[in-house]
Each structure stands twice: as structure tokens, then as C-alpha cells.
Amino acid sequence: MKQLPFRLGIHPINWVGEDVKEHGDDTSFERIMDDIVALGLTGTEMGRKFPSDPQVLKSELSRRGISLTSQWKSVLFSDPAYREAELDAYRSHAEFLKEMGSTVISTCEAGGSLHFDPRRSPSEQEVQRLSEEQWKSLAEGLNAAGAIAKEYGLKLTYHHHGGTVVERPEEIDRLMELTDPELVYLLFDTGHAYYGGADPLTVLQKHYDRIAYVHLKDIRPQILEEARAEQADFITCIRKGVFTVPGDGCIDFGPILSELVKRNYKGWALLEGEQDPALHPAYEYARNALLYIDSLISEERR
Numbered sequence: 001m002k003q004l005p006f007r008l009g010i011h012p013i014n015w016v017g018e019d020v021k022e023h024g025d026d027t028s029f030e031r032i033m034d035d036i037v038a039l040g041l042t043g044t045e046m047g048r049k050f051p052s053d054p055q056v057l058k059s060e061l062s063r064r065g066i067s068l069t070s071q072w073k074s075v076l077f078s079d080p081a082y083r084e085a086e087l088d089a090y091r092s093h094a095e096f097l098k099e100m101g102s103t104v105i106s107t108c109e110a111g112g113s114l115h116f117d118p119r120r121s122p123s124e125q126e127v128q129r130l131s132e133e134q135w136k137s138l139a140e141g142l143n144a145a146g147a148i149a150k151e152y153g154l155k156l157t158y159h160h161h162g163g164t165v166v167e168r169p170e171e172i173d174r175l176m177e178l179t180d181p182e183l184v185y186l187l188f189d190t191g192h193a194y195y196g197g198a199d200p201l202t203v204l205q206k207h208y209d210r211i212a213y214v215h216l217k218d219i220r221p222q223i224l225e226e227a228r229a230e231q232a233d234f235i236t237c238i239r240k241g242v243f244t245v246p247g248d249g250c251i252d253f254g255p256i257l258s259e260l261v262k263r264n265y266k267g268w269a270l271l272e273g274e275q276d277p278a279l280h281p282a283y284e285y286a287r288n289a290l291l292y293i294d295s296l297i298s299e300e301r302r
Helices: 029-038 054-062 080-100 132-151 169-178 190-195 200-210 221-229 234-240 253-262 282-301
Strands: 007-010 073-075 104-109 155-159 184-189 211-219 268-272
Touching: 007 282, 029 054, 029 282, 054 080, 073 080, 073 132, 080 104, 080 132, 104 132, 104 184, 104 211, 132 155, 132 169, 132 184, 155 211, 169 184, 169 200, 184 190, 184 200, 190 200, 190 211, 200 211, 200 253, 211 253, 221 234, 253 282, 268 282
Parallel strands: 007 268, 073 104, 104 155, 155 184, 184 211, 211 268
Antiparallel strands: none
């Protein structure tokens, strides 16, 4: 693997599903971390199989030379009644990530989502889009959480995400317009951008000045098309295999990587697949993705 101009890591979700619990559920954290080392990578996010004790986690990561880049944090800021409790939880999350040496907090609004909003019932079938008041409340809550993150030397990076109220290009745009650029940054995810109907390169170019974290994920377009025709929800799409690693789907990562290089991006970019590792072995697919990225970087330097 040639030296990249930015820091490349990988998400444990390639080995163990976060939203689809049966995917890789028997995989140990030791296997994940050892595979990361074997791949020559040095960064990963928190995974549900990782030790919850900060000192144990720190020890397991440090002896392998791996940094913890971030950990997902759902929030429910679109409902003002939840704000204070959510901000208290956000502070605890920031304290943990600060102790682990992370620099960003992957943050996503749960309100309105079929899968992440605790107020939704199993009988419901669609994401509840935000009203004007809910958008205002979400922005205020994110700004407040961003201020907390800043206290700890961290950046709140908002994860636009399939199956949530900020997944479409116009929703990403609106979130960026409503929030303070000094407090709320963007987690740019190629796969979720495509899933939400955006051109990933356009999102990258339009919002680059707000981007502080990157997820590199690919899409299988035929499966996505079939899932859309069936009106499948987000979790069903994962089970069907909509997502995969870079180089195995339809997204052209050449222009995306070229843009990151041209802009002198220095943050973390994590490989993601979010698919069944029994069908798509995590180590093998990650290795192939690295070879693909290596070939694109080589072309960029010619």
C-alpha cells in the first residue's frame, strides 16, 4: 500500500453489523483488530464487540498501534423535550472519546427514523420528515452539542445517513445552512450520499469546507434498484447487500480521491462495507478495496 496523503482506516462494521445484529455476531474484537493490523491500517471506529472499559480498550488498541477515530452517537434534538438529557449524554460521549484520543464525534439525528427513533412503532413504514419547528430544534441542539465537543477539543461531524431525516441532498444542504460552521461539521459518506439520491462528488465539492471526517462506502446499484421497487426500508437494504466496499460497486472513487488529494484533506477516511461477512469476507473485501484505492492514488500521482 502506497503512502496516502490522508489517514486511511477501516470501520468494524465490515466484520460485525451495527444495524443488522446477525451479521458477524460471532466475531471477536480480537479478530477484528488483528485483521486491521494485517491490512496495514492504523485507525478504526468503536464497534459493538470492542471492550467497553476505556482502559482495556485503550490497551488492546495501543498494543496493536491502532487509533480510535470516533464512535457513532445518535441524538434526538428535533424534539426540544429531549434536549437537556441528550446534551448530558453527549457530554459523557465526548469525555470518553477525548480520553481515547479521538478528534471527531460521528453524530446523527434519530428523530423520525424507523430504526433509530425510540418513539416509533414497528407498524410504521416511512421516515417522518421534519417540520419547520423540528428543523429549528435540531439545529439548535446540534449547535449546543458542537459547543460541548469543542470544549473537549473534538469536532461534531454530522453523519448524513440512509433511513433518517438527513439523507437527501437537499436535507444535507439545509442542515449545513442552519447550523454554525464553527460548531457543526460534516461526516461525508460516499455510500450514504448515493443511497440518499445525491452524487457523492457533488456533495464533497459543495460542502468540503465543512467536512472533517470521511467514510468510503460503495453501492450495488442493481440491488438498490430492486430494493427501491420493493419499497424496502433501510435495514432491509443492508440485508439485501446494497452496500459494499470501494471498488466493488458503481461509485467512481477516482474523482473523489482526486478531490481529497487536491484539497489536501488531512483527516481520517474509513473504509466501510456494511454487508454480511459470511457472504463477503471482511478481510478479503478490505484487501481488495485497498488495492483499488492504491491503483487510483498511483494514477493520481502520474
